[in-house]
Structures are given as C-alpha cells and as structure tokens.
Amino acid sequence: MFSLMATCCGWVRRWREPVRKVTLVMVGLDNAGKTATAKGIQGEYPEDVAPTVGFSKVDLRQGKFEVTIFDLGGGKKIRGIWKNYYAESYGVIFVVDSSDEQRMEETKETMSEVLRHPRISGKPILVLANKQDKEGALGEADVIECLSLEQLVNEHKCLCQIEPCSAVLGYGKKIDKSIKKGLYWLLHIIARDFDALNERIQKDTMEQRALEEQEKQERAERVRKLREEREQREREEAELDGTSGLADLDPEPVIVNPFQPIASVIIENEKKLEKKRQNMEKDNDGCSLKHKMDHEQIETQSQISNSSQRNSEFGLVENYQEALTQPLENEDETDQPSSESDNGKKKTKKLRIKRSHRVEPVSTDESAPKSPTPPPPPPPVGWGTPKVTRLPKLQLLGETRHNGNAKGSVFRYLCTLHPLLFTSLLQKTFIFGGLSNPQPSLSLYTKFSILFNFLFLNALCLYIIWYNYIYLRIYIKV
Ligand SMILES: Nc1nc2c(ncn2[C@@H]2O[C@H](COP(=O)(O)OP(=O)(O)OP(=O)(O)O)[C@@H](O)[C@H]2O)c(=O)[nH]1
Numbered sequence: 001m002f003s004l005m006a007t008c009c010g011w012v013r014r015w016r017e018p019v020r021k022v023t024l025v026m027v028g029l030d031n032a033g034k035t036a037t038a039k040g041i042q043g044e045y046p047e048d049v050a051p052t053v054g055f056s057k058v059d060l061r062q063g064k065f066e067v068t069i070f071d072l073g074g075g076k077k078i079r080g081i082w083k084n085y086y087a088e089s090y091g092v093i094f095v096v097d098s099s100d101e102q103r104m105e106e107t108k109e110t111m112s113e114v115l116r117h118p119r120i121s122g123k124p125i126l127v128l129a130n131k132q133d134k135e136g137a138l139g140e141a142d143v144i145e146c147l148s149l150e151q152l153v154n155e156h157k158c159l160c161q162i163e164p165c166s167a168v169l170g171y172g173k174k175i176d177k178s179i180k181k182g183l184y185w186l187l188h189i190i191a192r193d194f195d196a197l198n199e200r201i202q203k204d205t206m207e208q209r210a211l212e213e214q215e216k217q218e219r220a221e222r223v224r225k226l227r228e229e230r231e232q233r234e235r236e237e238a239e240l241d242g243t244s245g246l247a248d249l250d251p252e253p254v255i256v257n258p259f260q261p262i263a264s265v266i267i268e269n270e271k272k273l274e275k276k277r278q279n280m281e282k283d284n285d286g287c288s289l290k291h292k293m294d295h296e297q298i299e300t301q302s303q304i305s306n307s308s309q310r311n312s313e314f315g316l317v318e319n320y321q322e323a324l325t326q327p328l329e330n331e332d333e334t335d336q337p338s339s340e341s342d343n344g345k346k347k348t349k350k351l352r353i354k355r356s357h358r359v360e361p362v363s364t365d366e367s368a369p370k371s372p373t374p375p376p377p378p379p380p381v382g383w384g385t386p387k388v389t390r391l392p393k394l395q396l397l398g399e400t401r402h403n404g405n406a407k408g409s410v411f412r413y414l415c416t417l418h419p420l421l422f423t424s425l426l427q428k429t430f431i432f433g434g435l436s437n438p439q440p441s442l443s444l445y446t447k448f449s450i451l452f453n454f455l456f457l458n459a460l461c462l463y464i465i466w467y468n469y470i471y472l473r474i475y476i477k478v
C-alpha cells in the first residue's frame with residue numbers, strides 16, 4: 001500500500017516538473033553516421049544523407065525535455081568549430097563507425113581531444129558504436145578496447161554509456177532500440193544532475209559569450225587598424241606620387257613617345273624620300289629632265305602632305321609617289337614639243353593618273369625618235385572631287401521652252417512613247433490593202449484575227465493617249 005502511494009507520488013512529482021531545455025552535441029569522425037542517427041531520432045528516413053558542412057540542428061521532445069541536438073560536421077577541417085558548442089551542451093553523443101577499424105586510432109584521438117576540453121570534462125557521454133549491421137563491424141567490447149574508453153572517461157571524470165547500434169535499421173518509433181536506450185540514459189543522467197549541470201552551463205555560456213564578444217571587438221579593432229594603416233599608406237603613396245610628378249620636371253632621359261603627330265611622321269618620310277632621290281640623282285647625273293621631274297614630284301608631295309588626305313604610312317606615300325611619277329613622266333613626253341615651240345607661254349602643270357598596273361618605260365633619252373602620232377594624253381584629274389559630266393537637268397514638259405505650240409509637243413511625246421499607235425496604223429494599211437499589201441492572199445480567219453488584234457490595240461492606244469492627255473493637262477496649259 002505504502003509502495004503504491006510512493007509510486008503515485010513519484011508520477012505526480014515528475015508530472016509537475018517543469019519542461020527542461022537540453023542541448024546536446026553530436027560529434028564523431030566524418031562518415032560515422034551522425035546525420036543518419038539524428039534523422040532517425042527526428043523521425044526522418046536516415047538514408048540519402050550528405051556530408052555535413054558546418055552543422056545541422058535537430059529539435060525533439062522527449063518526456064519533460066525539449067532536446068536540441070547539434071549535429072556537427074566531422075570532417076577534419078570542420079572539427080575546429082566543435083568547441084564553440086561545448087559551453088551550452090549538457091552532454092555529448094559520440095558516434096563511431098564500428099565497421100571502419102582503420103580509423104579507430106583517429107577516433108580515439110578525436111574523442112580524447114573532446115573529453116579533454118574543459119567545457120566537456122565531467123559531462124555525460126553517450127558512445128554510439130554505429131553500423132553494426134555491416135559485416136565485420138567491431139562489437140561493444142572491441143570498440144571499448146580500441147578507444148581505451150574506460151581510461152579516457154575515468155581520466156576526464158565523464159559518465160559514459162556505449163550502445164552498439166545501426167542508424168539505418170529504422171527511424172522514428174521504429175528506430176534502433178539501442179539508440180533510444182542510449183538517449184534515455186543520457187537524458188536521465190542529465191536530469192539527475194540537471195541543476196549542477198545547468199549552473200555550469202550558464203556560467204560557461206556567459207564566459208563563452210563574453211569571450212566571443214571580446215574576440216569580436218578585437219577583430220573589429222584589428223580591422224580598424226588595418227584600414228587605418230592602409231589609408232595611411234595610400235596617403236603616403238599619393239604624396240610620393242605628387243613629389244615624383246615634380247621630379248619628372250628634372251632633365252632626365254626622355255623616352256620617345258611612339259605616338260607622334262601624323263604631320264611629323266609625313267615630313268620625316270618625305271625627307272627619307274628626298275634622300276633616296278638624291279642618291280638616284282648621283283647615279284644619273286646627266287639627266288636634267290629627271291631632276292626636273294623629281295623637283296616637281298617633291299612639290300607635289302608637299303602638296304599632298306598639306307592636303308586633308310594625309311597618311312602617315314611610309315608605304316602609302318611611296319604608292320602615291322609611283323602614281324604621280326608615271327603621269328608626270330608621260331606629261332613630259334607629250335609636252336616636250338610644245339615647250340620647245342613656245343617657251344614664252346606659261347605652262348600649267350596638271351597631274352594625271354594612270355592605271356597602276358600599266359608600266360611604261362621612262363624615257364630618259366631625249367634624242368630618241370618619237371612616234372609621229374603621239375597618243376592623246378589621259379584626261380586631267382585633280383586631287384579634289386573629279387569633275388563629272390553632268391546630265392541635263394530633267395524638267396517638266398510644261399517648263400521647257402519650245403518654239404512650237406504646246407499641242408505639237410504633246411503629240412510628239414505621245415508618238416515617241418507609244419509606238420503601238422504606229423503599229424496599229426501599219427496593220428490597218430496591211431489588212432485593207434492600203435499603201436502596200438505584201439500578202440494579198442490571206443484567209444478570212446487570219447484577216448478577222450488581225451482585225452480583232454487591230455481593234456484591241458487601237459482601243460489600248462486610245463486609252464493610253466487619253467490617259468496621257470489627262471495627265472499632261474496638269475502640267476501643260478493646252
Ligand atoms: N550500413 C550502414 N550505413 C550507415 C549507417 N549509418 C550511416 N550510414 C551511412 O554512412 C554514410 C555516412 O553517414 P552520415 O550520417 O552522413 O555520416 P556523418 O557522420 O554525418 O558524416 P559527416 O556529416 O561527414 O560528419 C551514409 O551513406 C549513411 O547512409 C549504419 O548504421 N549502417
């Protein structure tokens with residue numbers, strides 16, 4: 001009777017207990033099965049899990065506990081973040097891949113590191129020897145032995161429970177009972193020492209937050225200093241640049257600017273051409289005509305360089321020279337008799353263009369016999385816009401000045417534009433034996449067809465005449 005009453009009192013006491021928020025950390029090497037286990041606890045299908053980068057959070061209600069599990073990524077590079085979660089955790093779930101014997105040493109070191117941490121030492125730890133479903137997986141005793149678990153937990157005064165399990169066997173209510181049992185044990189231990197643990201966690205959390213705040217301020221200070229240093233450096237560099245700008249004024253070897261004005265390049269090219277020509281002159285001293293021609297060429301080139309069509313390319317200048325040389329030479333040949341006959345007249349030089357592909361020998365020998373009928377010189381062409389023989393401006397008929405009357409103009413216009421009229425007239429004479437009838441023996445059918453044709457064409461012509469007459473009336477006051 002008394003025992004029944006005591007049990008009832010226990011139930012009532014537990015029922016009246018406040019809801020406790022508990023935070024747990026789930027750690028272990030990568031690929032151990034942490035996320036699969038967490039998913040199974042949460043009631044989700046534990047397969048199709050990807051490696052955790054950072055952490056994932058699982059919330060569940062277990063009796064009077066609101067449990068939050070931080071499933072932390074187990075990769076080597078992520079393990080550094082584990083310590084950030086130690087302060088607020090009431091206990092640890094350490095997942096071990098029992099089937100991976102080769103990584104047991106690494107697992108042992110990692111576990112030792114965790115338990116050694118001041119914010120974990122003394123807190124309860126649940127070791128899940130996972131992947132028991134796999135062939136060759138180590139049993140509970142082997143895992144304890146491999147990890148030297150007893151020694152570790154004794155060393156760090158941690159209450160420990162090991163559960164051989166498989167995270168993929170089931171999930172939710174059908175989760176592996178070992179996982180469920182292990183979780184109950186952990187929560188039970190936490191509940192038992194909750195007040196002491198809670199006090200420690202509050203303290204550790206405050207310290208952790210203070211530490212984080214301090215680190216944050218230190219980081220901000222570091223960033224500020226770095227920024228100031230950078231700004232200072234930039235200012236100094238700017239000042240240095242300013243002084244170096246003045247230093248540029250000092251006479252120092254000047255690097256020749258490759259981008260020079262186009263005019264200077266042309267002048268330079270002209271000088272080069274002149275030098276070339278002078279060399280050629282030396283080779284041919286006796287030729288005064290050539291000298292004269294060269295002089296003219298140089299003059300012409302200077303005109304070119306002054307014109308708007310300036311070109312800095314040396315090659316192009318040479319092309320112009322070639323184009324100019326040939327006409328000048330030809331001109332010399334053709335103008336020779338006139339200059340001999342009439343020296344007093346002022347000679348106007350005209351540039352003439354020849355087709356570049358036509359090559360004519362330069363006649364340096366003046367005494368050479370000339371052809372009796374020299375070819376007519378090519379038409380003169382200037383460097384400006386060539387003169388075009390313009391067509392007479394089109395005018396309206398009404399605006400043209402004719403000697404005859406306007407009606408005569410209309411008739412001429414119609415007769416010119418519509419030869420059909422004349423065709424029909426010819427047909428008329430042809431059929432009815434007018435002026436000439438070359439085929440008098442035509443059949444009646446042919447005559448009718450021609451007559452029909454004649455009538456149709458006449459009608460068409462009349463329509464055209466009428467249309468033109470109406471159209472032209474607009475322009476001509478008949
Ligand atoms: N056979 C078997 N496979 C499991 C078991 N638990 C997890 N796995 C598989 O092991 C692989 C890794 O599982 P995870 O849960 O991602 O491992 P983890 O510890 O979270 O890995 P990290 O997130 O990288 O730290 C997955 O392919 C799971 O399906 C198990 O009990 N048995």
Ligand SMILES: [Mg+2]
Pocket residue numbers: 034035036050051052071072073074
């Ligand atoms: Mg994971």
